[in-house]
Amino acid sequence: MTPLLDVRDITKRYGARIGCKDVGFALWPGEVMGIVGESGSGKSTLLGCLAGHLPPDTGEVLFDTRDGGPRDTLKMSEAERRMLARTDWAFVHQNARDGLRMGVSAGGNVGERLMAVGARNYGDIRARAEDWLDRVEITEDRMDDRPGAFSGGMQQRLQIARNLVTGPRLVFMDEPTGGLDVSVQARLLDLLRGLVRQMGLSAVIVTHDLAVVRLLADRLMVMKDGHVVEQGLTDQVLDDPQHGYTQLLVSSVLQV
Amino acid sequence: MIKLDNVSKHFTLHNQGGASIPVMAGATLSVEAGECVALVGPSGAGKSTLMRMIYGNYLADAGRIMVGGTDVARAAPREILALRRNTLGYVSQFLRVVPRVPTLDVVAEPLITLGTDPQAARERARELLARLNIPEHLWPLSPTTFSGGEQQRVNIARGFAHDYPTLLLDEPTASLDVTNRTVVLSLIDEAKARGAAIIGIFHDTEARAQVCDREVDVGRFTPVPA
Numbered sequence: 369m370t371p372l373l374d375v376r377d378i379t380k381r382y383g384a385r386i387g388c389k390d391v392g393f394a395l396w397p398g399e400v401m402g403i404v405g406e407s408g409s410g411k412s413t414l415l416g417c418l419a420g421h422l423p424p425d426t427g428e429v430l431f432d433t434r435d436g437g438p439r440d441t442l443k444m445s446e447a448e449r450r451m452l453a454r455t456d457w458a459f460v461h462q463n464a465r466d467g468l469r470m471g472v473s474a475g476g477n478v479g480e481r482l483m484a485v486g487a488r489n490y491g492d493i494r495a496r497a498e499d500w501l502d503r504v505e506i507t508e509d510r511m512d513d514r515p516g517a518f519s520g521g522m523q524q525r526l527q528i529a530r531n532l533v534t535g536p537r538l539v540f541m542d543e544p545t546g547g548l549d550v551s552v553q554a555r556l557l558d559l560l561r562g563l564v565r566q567m568g569l570s571a572v573i574v575t576h577d578l579a580v581v582r583l584l585a586d587r588l589m590v591m592k593d594g595h596v597v598e599q600g601l602t603d604q605v606l607d608d609p610q611h612g613y614t615q616l617l618v619s620s621v622l623q624v
Numbered sequence: 625m626i627k628l629d630n631v632s633k634h635f636t637l638h639n640q641g642g643a644s645i646p647v648m649a650g651a652t653l654s655v656e657a658g659e660c661v662a663l664v665g666p667s668g669a670g671k672s673t674l675m676r677m678i679y680g681n682y683l684a685d686a687g688r689i690m691v692g693g694t695d696v697a698r699a700a701p702r703e704i705l706a707l708r709r710n711t712l713g714y715v716s717q718f719l720r721v722v723p724r725v726p727t728l729d730v731v732a733e734p735l736i737t738l739g740t741d742p743q744a745a746r747e748r749a750r751e752l753l754a755r756l757n758i759p760e761h762l763w764p765l766s767p768t769t770f771s772g773g774e775q776q777r778v779n780i781a782r783g784f785a786h787d788y789p790t791l792l793l794d795e796p797t798a799s800l801d802v803t804n805r806t807v808v809l810s811l812i813d814e815a816k817a818r819g820a821a822i823i824g825i826f827h828d829t830e831a832r833a834q835v836c837d838r839e840v841d842v843g844r845f846t847p848v849p850a
Contacts, residue, residue: 396702399702399705554722554723554724555724557722557723558722558723558724558725561722565736565737582720583722586701586702586705587701587702600683600701601680601681601701601704601705603681604680604681604682604683604701607676607681607682608635608676608681608682608683610636610683611638612638612639615637615638615639616638616639619639
């Protein structure tokens with residue numbers, strides 16, 4: 369078996385400052401990898417490098433493409449990478465507004481991504497959009513509303529529907545539950561876990577919330593000052609942390 | 625089925641002056657198919673620590689922890705995940721679930737993950753929940769609001785949903801009434817009868833005597849302070 373994503377020696381500097389340094393890992397089909405660390409630890413920089421939003425200074429991001437096997441996405445042409453981002457990859461932003469088109473209806477937001485990969489039949493597109501809105505628990509009567517009329521939690525669910533409608537194999541998520549009420553977070557977590565399971569998705573989730581990774585991620589990577597200080601099975605890293613920084617993180621969580 | 629050789633472990637507390645606490649040394653034991661072995665010893669001897677190491681939840685410093693054909697002490701995360709899916713079940717003392725997921729699905733999940741038809745998996749879950757006397761009107765609800773004893777039984781149902789060849793049981797009969805304790809003990813007997821290798825921690829000495837074939841005193845593996 370080949371890893372779906374094989375990341376090697378990714379380094380990104382901002383001038384003299386290190387964004388992230390020498391990061392490498394392999395993500396296997398169906399695996400969910402969590403990346404935790406405090407603000408400024410480099411986790412979002414790393415996610416940006418992996419997803420092709422930021423050019424790293426060095427390194428390789430090998431993705432097991434459907435037709436050509438493993439290919440370095442950093443060496444792909446802009447057009448190829450854009451195609452990948454529309455088909456096999458998805459990106460869920462922390463702020464749903466960054467991942468949605470606010471001037472287009474909810475149904476349009478989902479349908480648009482289908483059209484970008486060649487769907488043309490209006491009835492078919494609408495039916496699939498409706499199916500996906502239903503899966504993320506947005507009722508049919510809200511389909512023609514614009515996302516601006518939705519609550520934060522609903523916007524986030526809409527963003528997830530828009531991303532998953534094309535059946536991607538790899539999803540990048542940047543603080544997907546950040547900024548939401550705890551009750552809304554739980555609903556979203558439940559939804560994400562179910563979708564990941566049903567679709568056999570692989571995912572890379574960046575968050576600072578240890579409870580989120582415990583429930584969603586199989587594996588965990590801990591970052592500090594741009595470096596990976598520890599990685600392993602999620603429950604092992606959280607219950608038997610080896611690095612001083614991870615021990616500090618785990619012991620700092622308030623118990624409810 | 626389960627074989628430990630010379631397993632050791634210490635904790636280093638980096639934020640408390642780098643204190644190094646040895647907790648396990650020379651842990652050696654083996655459990656055959658169809659056998660149930662009890663870990664015994666005073667509180668703090670390392671019974672739970674040893675169990676967590678076998679599950680891959682705690683890292684081992686040295687030694688071998690063979691479960692099925694996998695050395696948990698050296699296996700990559702995805703090998704341990706596969707082992708936990710297929711081979712190694714664990715009934716912990718605490719239920720940890722995603723809020724909102726119905727009890728029935730919590731119990732059926734291990735089977736569904738293994739590719740069992742969801743209908744059949746839920747049927748098995750219903751059977752176990754009924755046997756463990758969880759009232760049917762609670763099945764569609766999340767177990768997060770259940771009583772301690774109910775959560776414990778949901779956890780047991782989940783742990784016995786799939787016929788794991790190896791099982792770890794941490795206090796499976798604690799906080800259960802007599803009726804449910806009997807059900808759990810017969811579940812353990814049935815697992816042994818189908819050839820499961822089981823390691824358990826039982827403070828309940830009667831229950832221990834009833835299902836366990838041998839005892840291993842974990843105190844033997846407690847490092848002597850220098």
